[in-house]
Amino acid sequence: MSAVAARMRTAPVLPMLGRQAYAEFLKLLRVPAFSVTSIVLPSMFFAFIGLGNAKEPLFKGSDVLFGQYFLASMALYGVANVMVLGFGISLANERGQKQDLLMKSTPLPAAVYFFAKALSALAIALMSIVVLSLFAAAAGGVHLGASQWLTLGARAMLCSIPFIGLGFALGYLAGPNSAPAVTNLIYLPTAFASGLFFPLQLLPQFLRDIAPYLPLYRAAHLVWNSVGVSYDDISADWLYMAGYTVAFFLLALWAYRRDQGKKFN
Numbered sequence: 001m002s003a004v005a006a007r008m009r010t011a012p013v014l015p016m017l018g019r020q021a022y023a024e025f026l027k028l029l030r031v032p033a034f035s036v037t038s039i040v041l042p043s044m045f046f047a048f049i050g051l052g053n054a055k056e057p058l059f060k061g062s063d064v065l066f067g068q069y070f071l072a073s074m075a076l077y078g079v080a081n082v083m084v085l086g087f088g089i090s091l092a093n094e095r096g097q098k099q100d101l102l103m104k105s106t107p108l109p110a111a112v113y114f115f116a117k118a119l120s121a122l123a124i125a126l127m128s129i130v131v132l133s134l135f136a137a138a139a140g141g142v143h144l145g146a147s148q149w150l151t152l153g154a155r156a157m158l159c160s161i162p163f164i165g166l167g168f169a170l171g172y173l174a175g176p177n178s179a180p181a182v183t184n185l186i187y188l189p190t191a192f193a194s195g196l197f198f199p200l201q202l203l204p205q206f207l208r209d210i211a212p213y214l215p216l217y218r219a220a221h222l223v224w225n226s227v228g229v230s231y232d233d234i235s236a237d238w239l240y241m242a243g244y245t246v247a248f249f250l251l252a253l254w255a256y257r258r259d260q261g262k263k264f265n
Helices: 004-010 013-029 030-051 067-094 099-104 110-140 146-159 161-174 179-193 205-214 214-225 235-264
Strands: none
Touching: 004 179, 004 214, 013 030, 013 110, 030 067, 030 110, 067 099, 067 110, 067 146, 067 161, 067 179, 067 214, 099 179, 110 146, 110 161, 161 179, 161 214, 179 205, 179 214, 205 214, 214 235
């Protein structure tokens, strides 16, 4: 068979990716423990923590309200939560059930499989932002300009990208039994230490010293800035996020190859 004929028999990548992403999306939706929790949890935190103080200024003399700050915080928390916990735990479970070996036996390219997983998780993350925004506006009276809403959503989604890599890495480094504990042990403390639940000024000094080196802190700067929190320069935050993206995806690639080497070598 000639190389031309072989290429003609190869399935187009984009339709393949679209169908696989849709299948992965349905798989996530059909697990309410993941999908409902991921979509609703940020709104629940807003109701418990942000709703009572939504109309109060973030600090004395601040033009930014606590509700706006906490909306941005929970938008970021929601999308990163989907990537870290969703990817980490679901991948570890799939490995435990040998689903990865089943997918390995199919003609589906590994890159398409992983990219489809990322797209399906991004869809769930977007749904969490929409539900949170509607709840914050309706119940908390949080008002933003149209450009602020769009900027907040776009930055939150962009900031989720490095956490896709972190989720993949944890999914291949942790086992199905340890994944929930490991991912929560890493994600929840860093979320608190980054100021997502309470302003950094209210946290102990040692956490304030650690925060600038945490990826969620840098991402938080970008989403807080979208709702009006002023910073001298956010270009450093973008550079940090780019660096974290490279580092986490390299870690994910190493973890994937390590796992494959154990199984097939």
